[in-house]
Amino acid sequence: MTDALSQLAQPASDDDGRAYPHRHLLGIEGLTRPDIDLLLDRSERFVAQNRQLDKKVSSLRGRTVINLFFENSTRTRTSFELAGKRLGGDVINMSVGTSSIKKGESLIDTAMTLNAMHPDALVVRHSESGAVHLLAEKVNCSVINAGDGSHEHPTQALLDALTIRRRKGRLEGLEVAICGDVAHSRVARSNIHLLSIMGARVRLVAPPTLLPSGIERMGVEVHHDMERGIAGCDIVMMLRLQTERMKGSFVPSVREYFRYFGLDVDKLQAAKPDALIMHPGPMNRGVEIDSLVADDIDRSLIREQVEMGVAVRMAILDILVSNQTEPWAKNQ
Amino acid sequence: MRATLYKNARLLDPASGLDARGALLVRDGKIAEVGPQVFVDAIQADVEVVDCNGRCLAPGLVDMRVQVREPGDEHMETLASAQKAAAAGGVTTFATLPNTNPIIDDVSLLEFVERRAMEVGIANVHPYAAATKGLRGEEMTEFGMLAESGAVAFTDGEKAIADALVMRRALSYASIFKRTIVQHPEDPALAREGSANEGETATRLGLAGIPAVAEVMMVERDLRLVELTGGRYHAAHLSTGAAVDAIRQAKKRGLPVTCDTAPPYFALNEGAVVDYRTFARLSPPLRSEQDRLAVIAGLADGTIDAIASDHAPHDQDSKRVPFAQAEPGGVGLETLLAVSLDLVHTEAMELIDLLHRLTVAPARILGLPYGTLAVGGDADMVIFDLNRAGKVDPDRFASKSRNTPFDGRPIEGRVWRTVYRGTTVYDVDTEPPLPSRRRAFVDA
Numbered sequence: 001m002t003d004a005l006s007q008l009a010q011p012a013s014d015d016d017g018r019a020y021p022h023r024h025l026l027g028i029e030g031l032t033r034p035d036i037d038l039l040l041d042r043s044e045r046f047v048a049q050n051r052q053l054d055k056k057v058s059s060l061r062g063r064t065v066i067n068l069f070f071e072n073s074t075r076t077r078t079s080f081e082l083a084g085k086r087l088g089g090d091v092i093n094m095s096v097g098t099s100s101i102k103k104g105e106s107l108i109d110t111a112m113t114l115n116a117m118h119p120d121a122l123v124v125r126h127s128e129s130g131a132v133h134l135l136a137e138k139v140n141c142s143v144i145n146a147g148d149g150s151h152e153h154p155t156q157a158l159l160d161a162l163t164i165r166r167r168k169g170r171l172e173g174l175e176v177a178i179c180g181d182v183a184h185s186r187v188a189r190s191n192i193h194l195l196s197i198m199g200a201r202v203r204l205v206a207p208p209t210l211l212p213s214g215i216e217r218m219g220v221e222v223h224h225d226m227e228r229g230i231a232g233c234d235i236v237m238m239l240r241l242q243t244e245r246m247k248g249s250f251v252p253s254v255r256e257y258f259r260y261f262g263l264d265v266d267k268l269q270a271a272k273p274d275a276l277i278m279h280p281g282p283m284n285r286g287v288e289i290d291s292l293v294a295d296d297i298d299r300s301l302i303r304e305q306v307e308m309g310v311a312v313r314m315a316i317l318d319i320l321v322s323n324q325t326e327p328w329a330k331n332q
Numbered sequence: 333m334r335a336t337l338y339k340n341a342r343l344l345d346p347a348s349g350l351d352a353r354g355a356l357l358v359r360d361g362k363i364a365e366v367g368p369q370v371f372v373d374a375i376q377a378d379v380e381v382v383d384c385n386g387r388c389l390a391p392g393l394v395d396m397r398v399q400v401r402e403p404g405d406e407h408m409e410t411l412a413s414a415q416k417a418a419a420a421g422g423v424t425t426f427a428t429l430p431n432t433n434p435i436i437d438d439v440s441l442l443e444f445v446e447r448r449a450m451e452v453g454i455a456n457v458h459p460y461a462a463a464t465k466g467l468r469g470e471e472m473t474e475f476g477m478l479a480e481s482g483a484v485a486f487t488d489g490e491k492a493i494a495d496a497l498v499m500r501r502a503l504s505y506a507s508i509f510k511r512t513i514v515q516h517p518e519d520p521a522l523a524r525e526g527s528a529n530e531g532e533t534a535t536r537l538g539l540a541g542i543p544a545v546a547e548v549m550m551v552e553r554d555l556r557l558v559e560l561t562g563g564r565y566h567a568a569h570l571s572t573g574a575a576v577d578a579i580r581q582a583k584k585r586g587l588p589v590t591c592d593t594a595p596p597y598f599a600l601n602e603g604a605v606v607d608y609r610t611f612a613r614l615s616p617p618l619r620s621e622q623d624r625l626a627v628i629a630g631l632a633d634g635t636i637d638a639i640a641s642d643h644a645p646h647d648q649d650s651k652r653v654p655f656a657q658a659e660p661g662g663v664g665l666e667t668l669l670a671v672s673l674d675l676v677h678t679e680a681m682e683l684i685d686l687l688h689r690l691t692v693a694p695a696r697i698l699g700l701p702y703g704t705l706a707v708g709g710d711a712d713m714v715i716f717d718l719n720r721a722g723k724v725d726p727d728r729f730a731s732k733s734r735n736t737p738f739d740g741r742p743i744e745g746r747v748w749r750t751v752y753r754g755t756t757v758y759d760v761d762t763e764p765p766l767p768s769r770r771r772a773f774v775d776a
Contacts, residue, residue, distance in 0.1 A: 107653060126654065129655065133607065134608065134654055148538070149654075152538065212534075212535040213530045213534070214532030214534075217532045
């Protein structure tokens with residue numbers, strides 16, 4: 001296998017000579033500010049394109065993208081599928097779920113099988129942290145992490161950043177509160193990395209049972225009181241609380257959780273008057289977020305996040321695949 | 333049987349404190365003479381002379397914590413391959429954990445292990461028996477009959493004896509047979525779902541953590557039960573400073589407790605798991621740097637009595653999976669001495685003290701008459717180069733498994749010969765006496 005950098009004989013053009021120097025997108029940790037700027041700038045172009053009647057270009061013509069989802073997902077998978085198709089690529093969806101685990105096939109076997117079909121990019125979601133790294137070591141194509149366990153979900157952080165940047169004009173210097181189940185959240189980790197790299201200040205608001213040990217050493221401010229935690233912030237980012245964690249294991253009940261950590265109109269008053277609300281979806285209305293807040297068209301960015309998701313995924317597919325100058329088979 | 337004279341050696345016998353240049357005479361598989369001056373009858377022509385060229389000659393290592401996969405998973409490690417790995421690592425005595433398939437919780441199974449081990453016969457193999465039936469942590473096994481059949485001690489292997497009442501009774505009952513209860517000290521509830529040391533590293537990787545307190549809590553509880561019952565207790569593979577300290581205090585109070593640690597816990601820290609290296613997924617997990625240093629301090633001041641390899645062979649399929657799904661554990665027989673010698677090279681310990689923890693100390697914990705160079709005892713010895721540099725090469729392991737957390741690690745010190753009951757069972761320089769034996773280290 002040749003080195004990732006050697007694939008960059010002809011870096012993607014029209015970005016003022018900037019190049020994305022990685023073969024995969026496995027996480028935000030390890031990216032630099034220029035990497036992220038490049039991805040966001042490229043995404044902007046696709047936002048405009050996606051609003052046109054004709055949404056299709058041909059930069060992925062002849063290329064194959066496989067969506068390999070070991071965990072159920074509708075939104076992210078659809079978003080990647082649309083992204084690949086709008087770039088003119090051939091997109092295959094594989095929902096492995098439980099079926100091939102039942103057949104006894106290992107993650108690596110599945111990866112090797114798909115690899116033999118010469119895809120150009122694999123988009124992978126898995127319930128185990130590190131599974132996407134493991135897979136990326138075994139295949140020849142680019143790998144995009146669509147969420148691995150509680151580790152990272154880099155495209156979500158990128159689409160969140162794009163959404164914020166478009167509304168606020170910048171990321172640097174913003175106060176962002178991430179609220180909810182940080183312990184089990186890959187979205188939180190990717191956002192903490194990205195926002196810190198881009199110069200925003202991150203606060204976490206959650207009960208201690210939903211905060212992972214040592215998180216304060218990732219450069220964030222930790223709060224257990226929601227109003228204090230979101231006081232004066234520009235962005236309130238809510239996280240989903242999984243149903244199985246609501247019933248006594250991490251928090252005693254839904255109503256108690258909503259009372260102290262659910263975002264409603266009252267608590268939101270602590271934030272800046274122009275504070276914006278985000279949620280990676282799918283929402284549990286009445287658990288972590290009140291419908292009045294979620295549906296507030298002036299403040300809620302939730303639908304915009306979904307729109308940005310497609311653009312961001314087009315950008316990363318476009319950049320990774322256009323970085324590939326030789327057929328992978330030659331490098332084996 | 334002809335006699336063999338090992339001359340020109342640095343003799344190291346931790347049991348007696350001997351550390352001097354001299355020679356050792358083996359006759360009929362026993363140590364006949366040892367010391368700075370050994371006189372060999374000139375008329376006795378039938379003496380083979382081995383010039384050790386100043387190398388260290390110590391008692392064969394005694395490894396009190398080895399997992400073998402026979403019966404059940406012979407493709408990972410058999411009693412034969414484990415003995416070959418032991419010989420390559422300078423280990424002449426080892427104790428096997430009961431967590432095979434089936435579990436060694438019955439006299440007939442124990443005798444199977446003993447019989448299979450004897451068929452190879454290049455190391456003393458002493459099986460532990462399960463402390464509870466099926467390692468379920470509920471009902472005691474037949475301690476008396478198992479002890480009579482050779483069970484060296486009782487343990488639930490990689491599982492903690494979690495129920496306090498079961499532990500209390502096990503400690504009480506085992507004492508009438510003068511057997512020790514060996515505990516895997518980890519609170520199972522706190523460790524549940526966890527796969528790495530709780531803290532920043534695990535959090536960054538998105539892995540559920542096992543907190544350091546899971547270890548000390550179990551040790552402290554057990555120490556109370558030791559106080560209550562007077563039973564003999566051994567805490568295995570300590571990984572945290574807090575647990576080492578708990579044992580230190582217990583020893584000051586005069587409790588009959590001992591403990592060991594394994595090379596990963598003084599040679600590595602949690603940083604080894606970044607990149608999701610499943611070979612560094614161990615049980616207990618690799619801990620923080622402060623814990624690593626506290627383990628070294630515990631070894632240096634004698635709180636930690638013994639070093640065991642914690643040998644845990646696994647096949648590729650058990651390790652080439654996402655981190656949390658990987659089986660915990662690493663092979664260690666062949667790297668035990670070399671990695672432990674780091675403690676001498678970094679001047680954390682004197683060589684004689686280190687060898688004490690690798691030989692006579694574990695032998696005494698298990699009540700075995702090994703680990704010394706005493707005249708009249710079995711000639712079980714390891715002769716090693718203290719300063720020979722190299723690196724760990726798993727492809728050359730005699731073990732059937734390759735899952736070492738020390739893959740590629742530079743090491744200083746190498747086994748030159750291993751002698752078991754007077755017979756050379758490993759020789760780095762000549763064609764090995766057993767097929768498929770390879771060297772565990774390559775020259776740097």
